Amino acid sequence: MTAVRPSLRVEKRLLGSGRVTVIGMDEVGRGAIAGPVAVGVAAVTVDVGRVPQGVADSKLLSASRRDALVPVVQRWAPTAVGMASAEVVDRQGIVPALGQAGAAALARLVAGGVSLDGAVVVLDGSFDWLSRAVPTALLAGVDPLDVVVRVKADRDCASVAAASVVAKVARDALMVAAHEDAPHYAWASNKGYGSTAHYDGIRSAGAHALHRTSWLHQASTVALDGFEELGAVG
Structure with a gap:
């Protein structure tokens, strides 16, 4: 399968409308029967560099290519991954688990120095499972977090594709480690x-x-x- 090369067209349009930061967000592991669901984020601003060669929706890349891309993506943009355990999926359901993992990813991004003030999240898919899950404390002093849902965002938007790569690699590593036991x-x-x-x-x-x-x-x-x-x- 040939990977479609994503661009920054959507991100640049949002930045041009006055947004300070565009945070691409994508999930992996939603359909698994074991292990956590993971949500990745990648934050870009007006001074973002060119999209790294080879970045694409993680589903279109080999495992070796994804592994090689992670450090490249991390140099290109701040990234983070949040997870919600299988227990959370069982107890609360997959949609709340996705929200919890997404909120955790945003919290890690903030801890790394990224401000949510003036930010917009581009979320892959057609349903906003994030907004209701973000704790008020994370948004203290920040305008309400804007979330834009976009079908095939992991294919078309470089920030979302990058987020899918870091999330996929992080979750796969956890499952490979669990395999040993x-x-x-x-x-x-x-x-x-x-x-x-x-x-x-x-x-x-x-x-x-x-x-x-x-x-x-x-x-x-x-x-x-x-x-x-x-x-x-x-």
Whole structure:
């Protein structure tokens, strides 16, 4: 699959309208059955440099290319990643979990010196799951945070594509590390998504603490035939 090269056209239009900072935001891991959902952010201002060569929606890039791009992206723009655990997804649902992860990413961005005053968030997709989740304390002294949703923003907007790359690499690294303690789920290859090997591991070893248990019960009865009899393991 050929990667579409994103641009700064949308970001520059927003900056030209008086915005001080444009924060691209994207999530990864939304459809996984194990592990956290992760949200990445990348902040650009009027003095942003040219888009680094090769930046694209993380889904269109190989793992090695994503890994190589992270330090390049981090030199190009301030970035951060926030996560919400599988437990949060089970307890609160995926939309609140996305909001919590997004708010955490913004908090890390602020801690790194990026101001939200005069900022606008460009959020990939068609639904604003962020605004209601951002704590008032994070916005103290700041105008209400403006969020713009845009379908295919991870394909078209360089800041959002960059955010998707850092989020994907961070989450994948977590799942690969978890694989060492639970290799039967094949997380090093499936990263928590529902592959055949992953479901085979659940049938043979039971559910792990990193599994979104409610999602397993909602999964296909063919893939998880007999799951109700499986116990949870550490």
